Amino acid sequence: MPHDHDHTHDHPHPHVDTAGVLPREPGRALRIGIGGPVGSGKTALVAALCRSLGTEVNLAVVTNDIYTTEDADFLLRNGVLPNERVRAVETGACPHTAIRDDISANLEALEDLEESIPGVELLLVESGGDNLTATFSRGLVHKQIYVVDVAGGDKVPRKGGPGVTRADLLVINKTDLADRVNADLSVMDRDSRAQRGDLPTVFLSLTEDPTAAPVAAWVRGCLAEGTAEPSGVASGNAATG
Amino acid sequence: MTGETTAALLLLADGRLPAGGHAHSGGLEPSVAADRVRDVASLETFLRGRAVTSGLLAAAFAASACAAVLAGDNGRLGVLEEELDARQPSPVLRQTSRKLGRQLVRAMRVIRPHDCWAGLGRSPHHPIVLGAAAAVSGLRPYAAALAAVHDAVAGPATAAVRLLGLDPFATHAALARLGPLLDAIAADAERYADADPAHLPAGSAPLLDLAAEHHATWEVRLFAS
Numbered sequence: 001m002p003h004d005h006d007h008t009h010d011h012p013h014p015h016v017d018t019a020g021v022l023p024r025e026p027g028r029a030l031r032i033g034i035g036g037p038v039g040s041g042k043t044a045l046v047a048a049l050c051r052s053l054g055t056e057v058n059l060a061v062v063t064n065d066i067y068t069t070e071d072a073d074f075l076l077r078n079g080v081l082p083n084e085r086v087r088a089v090e091t092g093a094c095p096h097t098a099i100r101d102d103i104s105a106n107l108e109a110l111e112d113l114e115e116s117i118p119g120v121e122l123l124l125v126e127s128g129g130d131n132l133t134a135t136f137s138r139g140l141v142h143k144q145i146y147v148v149d150v151a152g153g154d155k156v157p158r159k160g161g162p163g164v165t166r167a168d169l170l171v172i173n174k175t176d177l178a179d180r181v182n183a184d185l186s187v188m189d190r191d192s193r194a195q196r197g198d199l200p201t202v203f204l205s206l207t208e209d210p211t212a213a214p215v216a217a218w219v220r221g222c223l224a225e226g227t228a229e230p231s232g233v234a235s236g237n238a239a240t241g
Numbered sequence: 242m243t244g245e246t247t248a249a250l251l252l253l254a255d256g257r258l259p260a261g262g263h264a265h266s267g268g269l270e271p272s273v274a275a276d277r278v279r280d281v282a283s284l285e286t287f288l289r290g291r292a293v294t295s296g297l298l299a300a301a302f303a304a305s306a307c308a309a310v311l312a313g314d315n316g317r318l319g320v321l322e323e324e325l326d327a328r329q330p331s332p333v334l335r336q337t338s339r340k341l342g343r344q345l346v347r348a349m350r351v352i353r354p355h356d357c358w359a360g361l362g363r364s365p366h367h368p369i370v371l372g373a374a375a376a377v378s379g380l381r382p383y384a385a386a387l388a389a390v391h392d393a394v395a396g397p398a399t400a401a402v403r404l405l406g407l408d409p410f411a412t413h414a415a416l417a418r419l420g421p422l423l424d425a426i427a428a429d430a431e432r433y434a435d436a437d438p439a440h441l442p443a444g445s446a447p448l449l450d451l452a453a454e455h456h457a458t459w460e461v462r463l464f465a466s
Contacts, residue, residue: 070461090465092264093403104261104344105465 021138029114029123030223033099033136035163036147038129041173041206043071045147046126048212050080053219059122060085060113062106064098071126087113095128103140110140122223132161143222145215149174150183157191157201165195169202169218176205249378253371254388256395261344265337266400266464267291267393271452273404281408284401285415288394292422294446296393298328299368300386300430301441306372307385308434315360318369320438325366328443331450333457337466339364346370353377382434387427394419400464 022031036042046061053059061081063071065088072088075081087109091098098105110123125141127134136144146167148156151174157164164170170192178185185203192201202214256262269287272278278287302325309317329335343364350358355377361370368389375385398416402409433441453466 090264090462092266092400092465093463094263097263101257102259102261102263104259104347105264107347108261108340108344 022140022142024142024225029110029120030143031110031123031125031141032219032222033125033127033141033144034147035099035127035130035134035136035144035167036171037131037149037152040129040147040149040152042126042129042147043074044206045145045171045173045204045212045215046071046124047075047078047080048206048210049124049216049219050075052211052213052216053122054081057122057223058117058120059124060087060117060120062087062089062109062113062123062125064089064091064095064106064126064128084116085113091128096130096134099125099127099140100135100137103137106140122219132156132159132163135162135166143168145169145171145218147171147173150178150185150188151181153181154183154185154187155191157188157195160195164192167199168222169200169215170196171202171204171215173204173206175203176207246379246381246384250375250380250384250388253374253378253380254391254395256399258348260348261341262392262396263399264465265341265396266404266466267295267397268446268449268452268456268466269397269400270404270462270464271456271459273401275452277448278401279405281411281415284398284405284407284412285418288397288415288419289422290446291397291449292390292394292419292426294444295449296390296423297426297430297442297444298325299371299389299393300426301433302366302368303372303375303389304382304386304427304430304434305436305438305441306369307376307380307382308372310357310373310376311381315357317438318361318365318373321369321441322362322366324438324441325369328441328445329450330445331453333453333466334450335366337453338366338368340465341367342370345374349374349377383427383431386430387423390423390426390430394423404463 034042034046050059050061061075063086065071072086075086076083089098089105089109106125113123114120127136144167146163148164150172172188175185200218204212204215206212269278272287278284302321306318306321326335329338345367346358346361346365357373357377361373371389372385375388394416398412401407402412456462456466
């Protein structure tokens with residue numbers, strides 16, 4: 001559906017924005033958003049992915065903190081990525097706005113990284129910790145990972161929300177804590193399947209698996225897809241308030 | 242303004258326009274930290290001061306840029322860039338203005354495709370882009386100025402609701418009281434639409450300049466400026 005309106009102007013321009021979905025372009029980086037509630041382990045997952053993929057994939061990270069550059073500093077302090085591969089976006093007290101309703105600052109950070117790092121293949125956009133309704137605009141990222149943790153309660157997958165139901169990958173993190181917080185992983189698994197249909201869910205404990213192997217494997221799969229059509233829900237994310 | 246262009250102005254001035262403004266407090270965050278703004282009354286004083294200084298500056302440059310694009314005089318946009326640089330002593334505020342300008346260009350390229358976007362350079366000043374956006378939207382310099390001065394106060398007012406938890410109704414009542422002042426500033430700014438750029442006003446707010454420079458050094462802040 002390349003055109004859905006009459007032209008009143010006579011100059012050519014591409015209608016790639018028609019469906020509000022970011023197209024994969026050959027030679028351009030894959031953009032993956034990583035969202036989830038506060039404290040679910042987004043930054044730790046980003047750090048793990050950088051360690052696992054950093055030697056094989058040319059990658060960079062954009063962080064969206066509620067408070068300035070805390071997460072970016074974490075990545076730098078831990079030696080995960082060099083300075084020039086991490087950008088922090090400040091979000092004016094509204095982290096979900098910066099990844100969904102007004103993606104300007106994030107687009108700028110991604111453009112800057114693509115310009116300053118020749119051949120960058122993977123751009124990870126970490127959202128600020130937010131609530132279950134926060135998801136990434138499809139105008140900002142090609143794929144999104146939603147991270148919840150067992151300590152947030154085993155009812156989280158059942159409660160749903162667009163992150164849980166529509167993210168391209170759901171990560172249920174901190175499985176090593178399940179016994180201590182009386183979380184039933186089988187309940188979370190069952191509810192995730194019910195909420196997500198065929199979309200994948202992985203269980204993770206970064207304490208036991210600091211490489212985040214199943215998530216890294218999923219990212220490798222996305223990179224291998226190349227310029228294939230993005231999977232998952234293609235529209236509607238940007239419209240909800 | 243005809244009916245058609247009034248709708249275009251509402252679109253341009255709407256806080257929901259996705260052009261990056263939501264992350265900026267217009268100097269309000271450092272002013273709250275310094276206890277200069279603590280309630281609706283002090284917020285209103287702050288907004289009034291901002292409107293007649295940086296608000297008028299932005300409005301005059303937006304009106305002039307609008308007139309330049311309407312006249313097809315893209316060369317004047319470059320002159321306006323230099324003149325606006327000269328009127329903003331704070332390097333942080335110059336950088337913020339260019340950052341927001343770049344973000345507005347990115348949004349407008351899709352919202353209203355036009356040849357002028359390609360000629361504005363990498364990071365043009367926000368009021369100049371806003372003026373161009375008004376022209377491309379079929380608006381006149383007065384509307385461009387009104388959008389600019391509205392933007393100068395609406396952003397900080399929203400930031401105050403977030404930072405201080407002020408009653409949003411009372412905050413909007415303050416904005417409503419500012420209405421006649423904003424209209425008058427826009428009318429004043431419109432007079433510069435076709436003036437020599439060197440003669441545009443230089444409304445300066447030294448405390449906002451200092452606050453912006455200070456704010457940029459904070460380790461922890463909620464807003465980008």
